[in-house]
Amino acid sequence: MKRIITLNVNEKEYEVAVAPNRTLAQVLREDLNLLGTKIGCDMGDCGACTVILDDRPVNSCLVLAVQANERKITTIEGVADGPHLHPVQQAFVEHGAIQCGFCSPGMILSAKSLLEKNSKPTEYEIREALSGNLCRCTGYQKIVEAVKAASQTMKK
Amino acid sequence: MKEFAIINTRLPKVDAWAKATGDARYTDDLSMPNMLYGALLQSPLAHARIKSIDISRAKRLPGVKDVITAKEAGLIKYGVSPARYDETVFCDQKVRYIGDEIAAVAAIDLETALEAVSLIEVEYEELPILLDPFEAMKEGVIAIHDEFPNNICAEVHQEFGNVEEAFKECDYIRTDKFVNKKQDGAFIEPQSCIAFYDLNGNLTLTTSTQTVHYVQRTVAMVLGLPVGKVRVTKPCVGGGFGPKASANTIELASSILSMRTGRPVKMTFTREQVFQHSRARHQFWHELTTGVKKDGSLIALKNTCHMDGGAYSSFGIATVYYGGSLLGAPYKLPNMKYDGYRMYTNKPANGAQRGHGGVVARAAWEQQLDVIAEELGMDPLEMRLKNMMKRGDTTCNDFNMSSFGMEECLEAIRDGSGWKKKKGKLPKGKGIGVACGFFVSGAGFPIYRSETFHSTAMIKLSEDGGTINLYTAAADIGQGSDTILTMMAAEAIGVRYEDVRVLSGDTDFGVDLGAYSSRQTLMSGHAVKQAGEDVRDQVLEVLSRNFKIPVEDMDIKKGLIIFKKKKPDFSVLRSTYIKEHRGWVDPPVGDELTFKEAARVAYFEKGVVVGRGSYKPGDLGGKYKGAAVGTSPAYGCSAQVVEVTVDMETGKVTIDDMTDAHDCGFAINPTNIEGQMQGSLSMGVGEALFEEIKFDDKGRVVNPTLGEYRIPTALDMPNVNTIIIESNEPNGPWGAKEVGEGAIMPTIPAILNAIYDATGVRVRELPVTSERLFTLMKEQEKK
Ligand code: FES
């Protein structure tokens, strides 16, 4: 039986009818066409599907859509302010933190969420915050540098 | 030093904005009206005869549009190398590994397709399973492929010089064995594709691939379509590292399903299917015997290698050659003998992965060289320097090092890491290690025998002259070729980065063998450079006629025409341009004639302004059998120093520091180069310390998830001191050559040598888990 739920995604309300077994990742991608959220494993291992759910980064492939009912969700599509990139996104672009880009939406959301809680993270804190987001391309160094740089610009 | 406007700068990647905002589209993000979803039936047994397949119940399930097996798909054999086409789309008589594909379903949604798959009934007769390649090659065991009675898929025997004779002159000879474990590509985007066969008889296959050209050829051959009717195109690809460099079952199955149903069909691998499909790093068993003189000069190497190939050949024929040929450098080595064997087993097929067949051989040998240096009482870094090849040298197996900044690399890491202060002086539990490596800048020959160009490029100017469209079939899979080729096009023409728009990864855009063997910067780069210069020349020739100024007296820089002598009066030209484009936002301004005005003049004269470029390597030497694997127009090379801490209580290894120098010839974009170096190193760290695909005794992968198959996380990687060395490669565009794979070569042995320095233990089996190292340390204590 489908259930009607309300999702607040990127500050917009969506009413969707969902079957109880559908994950938030599926509903975001398939029903709301928010395809920036990626699926790398569908098992909670890779972090490509990371979204921010009520101020906390979560693997949206492990969250049932019905569990997100009436909660606030930020996906990668909600990070930039119109044409203006968020400082984390800007830093990822400038520091070469993006190679294939499949991990980038999840990485950017994890980093943004970290910086909102901790505006001056140490390198270890950055690495720890990103440790649930796998990247096979970059070796993480430029990602970490980008997050450091973003924390600098955000402070200003 | 020549000054460049675009290349040799750290411009952001062309696709970075789209990828940072979530706008970038990968295959699984795409859909088409009326699209069906496909699913595969795969074998639950590692080796069995198929007695019968009943698809009738699956076909009757509402929502199912088609079910196909070998009967419908046919039995045309394909693979990577034409000499070993040993796969069919679906298994016919036999299944050969757990995951081998038996049937596919197309249905209105994925759930229905999966349900239909579960309704297909297959009757099997189980056969003995061969999981160990040494078992598989014994006389009298069952053949996995009838054509290969003792399961030897390929063997190679090469000798350069005379190794046995040379050993007689040696002062010191030693033999060591080494083994790694089967690795997984572990790219984060699983393979996905959408096939659509339209009513005009054109097949468009959109797929997550590294090689649109090879996929096009394979699909055309297997489906019996004229190659011109098959278009293969890739959107963004989420990494590949080798396993996505050849056609896969879902590409073929979805194409067949689309032809039969007349509807688009999408298929996507689950993560478990990525592990089953595999085509990643082989497991290698090397036995190396090296002979040297007292002074450390290398005299001879005997290398025997056995490889677990898995159920099919994939890239394996090339791999078995690379397992030998890639030890021919970077040291002067006059005598080398190689015997390589690749066996079929009932496991997922192994193929190519970053560094291809050379990574494990390199790990084995560089560790052995360390042992030899110690035995001779030499500093291992100095011994390497002593034997190092120089620019212009040719290896005993005929690889010409037309540029070779290896000495510079070694000196850079020695000085950059503080080697002299640290080597031999670190406390117990801390260690430092060094290693070197090199790699091809593109395979010198295509996978199939052909005179084909390896890369073509076309540059077309827009009618207003303001946009330069670059068409290439090269594949950006994250490594950044779109960016590099855009930069090259802009540099060659003399325009700005943002004026060039790259359209890539599509067989409609030309021929390009794709993203494998670290070839695109050099090969696609040559084609793009040539196309850019062609456009530039055409525009300048038209201007020359119009203004009666010789071409040599003009140049194009940053989108402006430079008149070296007297600037002509172009006011009429400008006012015409502005009049024609009245109401447009970007009228040409300033004191200089802009490229777009000039291009507009060229357009008036020619209608279409197209620059063309094409590249294939010249004669590469090497006339012996197998010379095609390893000969390349250029070789990149690198050296690394790694520092580790080993917890002496538990055997846990922590990588503290890595210093890496890579000779890429010339850095088109230093940020991208560093990214390739850092990414290579992290894959090497994973293979050295924890990556291992494990099987149970039935041949099932027991860790087919990114949780249980562990790759490095942000916490596992240290910061790498990346040093770029430029040696100006004569065969590369602007002197550029590879970086994507060569950088992984020294990583594993440098780690192993550092672990030895920290613990006194030589580890000759990967991965170096804490358990393995702990056990070895205990054994050592007992001695
Ligand atoms: S897709 Fe959700 S964690 Fe991998």
Ligand code: FES
């Ligand atoms: S950029 Fe490719 S996985 Fe991170």
